[in-house]
Ligand SMILES: Nc1ncnc2c1ncn2[C@@H]1O[C@H](COP(=O)(O)OP(=O)(O)O)[C@@H](O)[C@H]1O
């Protein structure tokens with residue numbers, strides 16, 4: 001039987017301060033034979049390096065407008081700074097781990113999102129899941145949100161969007177969007193259960209802003225594409241906000 005698959009997106013803020021409990025939970029899941037894939041972000045680190053290199057940061061709708069230079073820097077920071085730091089921490093906890101990226105056996109293929117608006121930014125169109133599942137039989141995978149077009153061009157992909165698409169394409173059982181807040185907040189309190197109607201209301205009331213907007217969109221995309229359980233949290237042992245499909249049990253409004 002196919003192993004249960006858990007996809008965890010670790011945001012750039014979260015990856016700098018992962019608690020001990022994160023590693024113990026990974027260890028438990030690995031012992032149980034679950035497949036674990038971590039998609040990492042790195043937005044804050046890319047911003048910081050851009051500033052140091054004198055490159056302007058432009059974002060539209062939470063997406064980085066990515067020209068050739070920004071793409072080169074993004075690739076260098078994701079694969080040379082953020083990913084090795086995460087792998088090092090996981091290794092330090094005596095778990096087996098491997099760093100992965102789009103060009104390993106055509107792992108992630110993509111196409112342009114809207115080249116005129118965003119430049120070299122993409123969305124995931126396919127995943128080499130046969131090969132990836134072989135890797136995840138033995139190791140925790142840590143994967144950067146970059147994709148390659150069929151003619152070999154590299155694209156920058158928002159990490160939430162990438163994680164949701166990959167979870168959907170792999171038929172994952174669970175997607176955790178691990179961030180720096182304990183869940184989706186309404187007037188400062190975590191919303192334990194969120195459906196699309198309640199989310200729309202929070203958008204309208206401008207309770208959901210900035211980085212949380214693409215995250216929630218990505219979360220619903222995964223849910224509607226067959227991922228059973230989708231969570232937004234800052235703690236693997238606390239479900240934070242659970243996304244759900246029907247409006248029957250909505251606790252808002
Ligand atoms: N309603 C909301 N609930 C929680 N966080 C929100 C909300 N609206 C906006 N945010 C912001 O979204 C941030 C998380 O998104 P982001 O910074 O992109 O995280 P990550 O780097 O983990 O992807 C929070 O730190 C918070 O500032």
Ligand SMILES: CC(=O)N[C@@H](CCC(=O)OP(=O)(O)O)C(=O)O
Pocket residue numbers: 010011012013040041042043044046062063064074121122145156157158159160
């Ligand atoms: C196209 C696009 O916006 N890509 C993102 C990829 C990293 C990311 O999403 O990182 P966080 O999850 O830490 O925000 C970026 O360049 O910032």
